[in-house]
Amino acid sequence: MILTLAVSGYRSLRDLVLPLDRITLVTGANGSGKSSLYRSIRLLAEVAQGQAIASLAAEGGLNSTLWAGPEAFSRAMKTGEQPVQGVLRKGVVSLKLGFADEDYGYAIDLGLPADAGHSMFSMDPEIKAEALWAGEALSRSNEIAGRNGPAVRVLNERGQRLPVLQNLARFDSMMTHAADPKDGLELLVMRERMRAWRFYDHLRTDRDAPSRFPKVGTRTPVLSGDGGDLAAALQTILEIGDERGLADAIDDAFPGGGIEISVNDGYFELLMRQKGLLRPLRASELSDGTLRYLLLTAALLSPRPAPLVVLNEPETSLHPALLEPLARLIGRAAQKTQVIVVSHALPLVSELAAEKDCVRYELRKELGETVVDGVDAPRWAWPKR
Structure with a gap:
């Protein structure tokens, strides 16, 4: 079961770290970021399929999907004393996605291509860094596999981090190219787990x-x-x-x-x-x-049963009388699989919220950023470039 989901720099999700449960409900007003959160999870799954770069390009490239606001908000911006405006950027431009489940965690950092403007594929982002680790959050001591630029290192059985790839293409993930039953078994396990996630939004x-x-x-x-x-x-x-x-x-x-x-x-x-x-x-x-x-x-x-099923607005076309039976159906399914439900149908959300092992998040916008109130964010660290 996924315990933590983290997204940074994707559309309105400037920096979001959420704990998940057996059933996770995501609701909020139109434009609050529900669809962005759904797409970010789907994008993570596409990393394991080798389709993430193509998917981002189809959305208009990295520039179209990055957080469009300033790198940080000053106190005066938050209080309305001065208009929201760009500030001198201190960090690199990046889109980061990650999650941690009960045994492993994975994160990816995508950035602008180094040859932007010099290639006809300049809409393609580059994979700058990736990491696979054991435990709750990434640290120097628990990293199993890591990728910086074109180089991938994997921890062997003697505790040594050895290079398994030196020239991985910047548009290829270590999840698809370094997973190996001998030298990258944990990568292989995680890749197949992510490939088994299911998404239903176009039924x-x-x-x-x-x-x-x-x-x-x-x-x-x-x-x-x-x-x-x-x-x-x-x-x-x-x-x-x-x-x-x-x-x-x-x-x-x-x-x-x-x-x-x-x-x-x-x-x-x-x-x-x-x-x-x-x-x-x-x-x-x-x-x-x-x-x-x-x-x-x-x-x-x-x-x-899949390790994860994500339902995006399952209430579409349903008569209100069907929402309670649907909630009971989801509850039954959650006995065998983790379920994330993105919905704005309050009767469905209220019925599901009564289920055991359920967490509910209501998204809202603040200065264009998706925020969630009252969340005790789990410990999290991103891989370094």
Whole structure:
């Protein structure tokens, strides 16, 4: 389970260190930084996939994603005695992301390219430093693997930090290029753990959504990001997963209802029985809210639980009556996986806040910066360049 999440210099997240729990709720007004926090977690996962640089470039490059305010606020700026303005920069420009779980921690520092203006790839940020450590926070004594510039050093079994790469490209991460069962086992373990994180924010329910139509199905223990394999995912739960939990989740939201999966020539199709109807409804006939609830059910009751599931505004399209059943569904899933929920639906947030091992953060903006009141920030240190 992730114990600490840290973000520095990403959009409105100038310097944020948050302790996480089995369920972490993130709420706040529009524009308070909820989406930025969600994207920062997703960007961390993309490091392990080797896609972080491309993802930042797609957002407009590092300059478009960096904190846009001053490096620091003076007392006069905070009190309104003088306007917010730039001050002489003392530190380097950087975007930093990191987390610590129960055994390891990882952080990455991205900065402006050294050849900015001299390359057609000048929108690509450079990876300046990375670190993997054991324990709560990075220190000189607990670093397992570290990267500064192109060089990567890994701690061996005799306690020696030996170079394993000397010329790592500035756009490649040590997570993807130095993970090795022999010389970088901890890197390999952490990389695969991060690759197993799941994000659901684009579960389509429109008229042309893939989940509304029959589709060739194979065993599907993990629902895809767009939900196109919904029928196969639900059938997989029925055969090798929590069949009772699936039935309970559907009955909780739609009393007397249930699902069926039909298969014709290998094409799987979802059918739903509803109380009072003489025939089951095909997925193409379901309302957006009903389909979204079924998609979330398939995602959360996966027979292959993820170490982390992140839900971004799962309440979209849901009738208010479905929010309490959704909260109970998330609570059930959290018995096997850590869940982060980004939402502005207060009924959902209030219901989830009553769950055991749950922490709630309400984000707000202060001088353009996302802040969270009343947080006892865990100990944290960033890798040095």
